[in-house]
Amino acid sequence: MGRRSIAHIRREEFAHAAxxxxxxxxxxxxxxQRVADHTGAxxxxVLHYFSNKQNLIETALRQSNATLRKEAVAMMNIATTPWERFYAIIEANFSPTTFQPEIAHGWIAMCAEVPHVAQFQRIQTVIYSRLHCNLFTALLATGIDRTAADSGAETISxxxxxxxLRCGLQIGGLxxxxxxxxIERxxxxxxxxSAERQSAKTKMTALAAALTSRAQ
Amino acid sequence: MGRRSIAHIRREEFAHAAxxxxxxxxxxxxxxQRVADHTGAxxxxVLHYFSNKQNLIETALRQSNATLRKEAVAMMNIATTPWERFYAIIEANFSPTTFQPEIAHGWIAMCAEVPHVAQFQRIQTVIYSRLHCNLFTALLATGIDRTAADSGAETISxxxxxxxLRCGLQIGGLxxxxxxxxIERxxxxxxxxSAERQSAKTKMTALAAALTSRAQ
DNA sequence: TAGTAGATTGACCCATTGGTCAATAAATAG
DNA sequence: CTATTTATTGACCAATGGGTCAATCTACTA
Known part of the structure; x- marks a missing residue:
């Protein structure tokens, strides 16, 4: 630890505030200025740790997404059947820790800049690819054919x-x-x-509740 | 005409450019500055016609949405059956004149500001309400029950x-x-x-093609 | 033709922005 | 204890932002 560690921690703090x-x-x-005020520094x-404003925001977004990804990975590791893996993805994407209007605002703000900032474009692409891929492999493993799995993953994502988007726009107090x-409908x-799918769903929902309540 | 008209036209020009x-x-x-440059003025x-920058952008968004609405109304007037009205809405929302990445960028940019600008919040609300209402009444008239129509409208919207969103992010060259x-899937x-729905779809698709090709 | 309302604009103002830099404070290493 | 790295910051800067204003310029009206 020492200097390296403190720099790393400080970067995380600023990114979180950002x-x-x-x-x-x-x-x-x-x-x-606002990010600095928000941390008291x-x-x-702030500019000592991040060369750019864009650099700062980029790591902020990546860091925020990492928490969702970690939750997803934790649930995927516990899931055993294809349908359980499917619902692990769903539950992770709607976890109470992440599925909140403020967080959605942050991501919509990023989406709006995707056409103008290459770094954001990259983040968006990797997030989408991961989601689609995970959904696809889970659905394919349930026994349906490739095209059905692909279009199904597309529809779900x-x-x-x-x-x-609606969470961010707060339509109908979603x-x-x-x-x-x-989603379930x-x-x-x-x-x-199918009974199998139903049991997978209830299992992963309960698991998600247990994981998130423990985290908080 | 005269002075009133010229002011009106000028406002439209600036809003369009915006x-x-x-x-x-x-x-x-x-x-x-950029909006001014874009028109040569x-x-x-620009500020002579719009008291605010926000005012300018607000009318720009409203004006842009009006074109989509007009297309939708034109098709709705021709539609006779519930399913035709349903597909009129769908086709209008994916008309080649409006369903373009650049236009989507504009709307995503608005969505990102919805939480911070009351005027944008209002625009977003009215657009969503209209879409949901139109879908709901069309679906209800097809003979299904209220809850099915409501949830169906929700899913489609x-x-x-x-x-x-994906059009704006240009995922998979949508x-x-x-x-x-x-949507159809x-x-x-x-x-x-159902044969009836299928014929309604083909009819409205053709109609949309005819209307938009005529317009351009 | 004179007058008046509206259109257009350059000059200007102030606040804020991202970013630099040199100076200082703190902590770690030798 | 000394030296060197690292952290932190206030002062500063150039650029740009939205917005105001007074001065023209234009076109219609009486």
């Missing part, structure tokens, strides 16, 4: 995007339960009812 | 939002055809196949 400011004030309102101190219910019509 | 700049450069990049001239195909699983 994401909070982004979620709270949007991209326009995310100034170096000076603007120059589309719904997830839409629900996150919460975790309504969001997963929306489509999943049911797409793949029919 | 939306183009917004679509091209995002919310941060949409400066009064001066910054002060969710997909539309997701597809527009075009009009793929987008409507995505879900509609089919939700409401089953």
């Amino acid at each position: 994401f909070e400011v982004l979620a709270l004030h949007g991209m326009q309102g995310t100034t170096l 000076s603007k120059a101190s 589309l719904l997830i995007d839409g629900l996150w 919460n975790r339960q309504e969001a997963t219910a929306q 489509v999943v049911e019509t797409l793949f029919g009812k | 939306f183009e700049v917004l679509a091209l450069h995002g919310m941060q990049g949409t400066t009064l 001066s910054k002060a001239s 969710l997909l539309i939002d997701g597809l527009w 075009n009009r055809q793929e987008a409507t195909a995505q 879900v509609v089919e699983t939700l409401f089953g196949k």
Whole structure:
């Protein structure tokens, strides 16, 4: 530890603050001064750890996404059947720790800048690819054919995007339960009812509740 | 005509330019100077017609949405059956004149500011309400029960939002055809196949093609 | 033709922004 | 204890932002 560690910790602190400011004030309102104020440090101190404002925001976004990814990985490791893996992805994407309007604001703000900032474009691409890939492999393993798995993954990821957008726009006071219910309705019509899927869903929902309550 | 008319036309010109700049450069990049340059006028001239930058962008967004709404109304007037009205909404939302990455950029940029600008919040609310209401009444009239119509409208509007988001993020080179195909796949699983619905779809698709080709 | 309302603009103002830099304080290593 | 690295910061800078204003310029009206 020592100097290396403190630098690493400080970077994390600033990045965390940056994401909070982004979620709270949007991209326009995310100034170096505000991020500095939010941590109690000076603007120059922030720039000591991040060469750029964009660099700062980039790591802020990556760091925020990492928490969701860790939750997802934890649940995927526990899941044993394909449908359990499927619901692990769903539950992770609507975990109460991450599926919140403020956090959604941050991500929508990033999406708006994707066409203009190459770094954000890259982040967005990798997040989408991962989601689609995970959904696809889970669905394929349930026994359906390739095209059905692919289009199914596409539809589900589309719904997830839409629900996150709505969470940010706070349409109909959308919460975790309504969001997963929306997904489930489509999943049911797409793949029919089955006891196996149902038990997988209840298992992963319970697991998600246990994991997140423990974390908080 | 005369003075009143010229003022009105000028406002429209500036608003139009403002939306183009917004679509091209995002919310941060949409400066009064750039909008002025885009029309060949001066910054002060823009501010002669719009008291605020926000006022300018607000009318820009409203004006842009009006074109989509007009297309939708035109198709709705021609539609006679419930399913035709349903596909009128779908086709209008994926019309080649509006379903373009640049335009999507503009709307995503607005979404990102919704939590921070009350005017944008209002625009977003009215657009969503109209879409949901139109879908709901169309679906209800097809003979299904209220809750099914409501949840169906919710799912479809969710997909539309997701597809527009993806259009803006340019995931998988999404075009009009793929987008409507995505919608259709879900509609089919939700409401089953029926000759009546199929004919309604082909009719409205053709109508949309005719209307938009005529316009351009 | 004179007058007046609206259109257009350059010059200007102030606040804020991202970013630099040199100076200082603190901590670690030898 | 000394030296060197690292952390922190206030002062500063150039650029740009939105917005004001008074001065023209234009076109319609009486």
